[in-house]
């Protein structure tokens with residue numbers, strides 16, 4: 170079995186976001202980029218399948234700034250190959266999901282694989298999520314919001330079983346014909362940790378393969394007219410003072426409502 | 431171009447979902463602006479069509495293959511329902527089914543899609559959809575001038591009232607054409623296990639998010655919660671990390687709670703979390719990021735570090 174995991178980096182959401190001068194994108198000058206947390210779960214799920222069955226795991230990303238770091242880290246965690254697709258100019262910043270998906274579809278059409286796993290969503294998915302868009306471009310079965318993929322299920326002859334999560338934590342178990350594209354919400358267990366020293370080691374050995382793909386001619390078909398920080402229509406009343414004073418005010422808010430047991 | 435607006439209806443446990451009515455109310459308004467009609471597409475459980483009175487037309491697709499939702503067969507069904515109707519706009523929610531279907535439809539139907547939408551307006555012939563991205567920190571106003579468009583809307587963005595209307599919409603029952611073997615087959619469903627405490631049934635909840643940083647420090651939150659006699663709830667990452675059980679998760683894929691007080695530490699306020707708690711009577715948020723989206727929803731807030739605040743709170747609550 171061969172599993173392809175698609176990775177992308179997104180800005181660290183804890184940081185402050187500014188909109189650029191013409192309001193067309195966020196200001197990317199000082200952003201810290203991190204692996205999309207849901208992609209990290211997709212990678213973990215693939216590695217769990219590898220641990221159990223010996224499946225091959227390839228990680229792939231577009232040639233975005235910073236992606237090498239995520240690819241090397243995946244190799245250090247146990248991925249077999251890392252591939253970077255070049256050909257799409259990502260230097261100006263945000264690239265829509267449809268263009269990304271078209272790049273991955275362009276590569277996957279020439280590859281043999283059983284599963285494509287990627288994060289259920291990313292923080293900058295303005296024009297939709299990668300898994301369903303890519304799945305449809307390749308005309309493969311696709312399932313989103315998955316919280317577990319099992320390959321050694323006796324009930325599924327030519328596929329895998331996947332657990333899809335719905336509102337309120339209801340989970341449906343599905344038989345999915347492979348090859349399939351799956352959007353992972355959470356791996357069966359928390360993503361594994363890999364020491365920095367090990368990533369450095371892998372990095373020194375190199376080993377990211379580059380594959381050139383023709384840039385797609387179609388895009389998302391929408392124009393971003395304006396980006397802005399949400400107007401604070403209503404804002405919390407901020408409690409001020411020393412730590413002890415803030416704590417006192419909070420307790421008082423609860424106590425005054427008769428809610429302190 | 432036909433100026434109709436299609437809503438992909440959703441149902442669970444034999445009832446239409448709230449988001450279906452939220453979309454339908456908005457669809458009627460947009461269809462009125464454009465001089466078209468609101469059309470609901472209902473796959474499975476065709477009997478629910480009578481409750482979609484706010485639509486001018488309900489297209490149903492039902493049969494043995496549609497008893498349970500699966501991405502593959504429902505996608506075929508909604509595409510068949512749209513057929514050559516050529517609506518101006520198709521609306522879905524960012525639910526599980528919505529996430530499956532919206533992206534797939536945008537490819538199959540060759541239509542631009544805006545996701546995580548919180549507002550939609552008609553501007554002449556164009557659709558202007560505002561998307562909330564980067565965890566709720568940035569709004570992106572998108573203009574679609576193509577003759578067709580899709581939006582996936584965050585739950586709670588529109589009032590559901592306008593979608594609840596008595597009426598006798600025309601119903602068109604579509605007989606699905608014989609399909610090949612389904613690539614996604616439903617096997618079974620599991621409800622979440624009941625927990626030791628029911629966080630939906632208490633007056634006060636103390637909630638903890640990823641800002642707590644480690645499993646060991648959950649104890650700090652637990653001590654305060656104990657001091658005020660409240661259980662501890664959590665955001666999804668805390669549950670995914672295995673720091674607290676799933677039965678404590680608040681939000682879209684967790685539980686919806688409406689306590690009299692919801693006191694939260696280190697939670698950013700992502701739309702998926704807000705979906706589960708925004709109706710709490712009193713919301714107090716502690717977050718070191720003054721720009722965290724949670725402060726747009728909370729009634730009271732503080733940017734004091736939770737590690738400094740919690741010990742003070744525990745002490746004062748105990749005293």
Ligand SMILES: Cc1cc2nc3c(=O)[nH]c(=O)nc-3n(C[C@H](O)[C@H](O)[C@H](O)COP(=O)(O)OP(=O)(O)OC[C@H]3O[C@@H](n4cnc5c(N)ncnc54)[C@H](O)[C@@H]3O)c2cc1C
Pocket residue numbers: 182183289290314354565638639640641642664665666667668679680681682683684685695696697698699700701702703706716717718719722734735736737
């Ligand atoms: C389909 C789907 C369903 C989902 N369902 C849910 C759901 O049911 N529930 C849910 O919660 N999420 C859900 N999510 C995830 C959601 O998108 C967010 O990722 C999640 O809510 C973020 O959790 P958080 O606020 O704890 O973490 P973060 O967004 O990482 O926020 C942590 C916050 O802690 C603050 N902080 C850090 N250190 C401190 C400190 N020392 N003192 C005070 N504050 C500090 C930071 O400023 C930051 O704002 C879902 C996602 C998807 C795609």
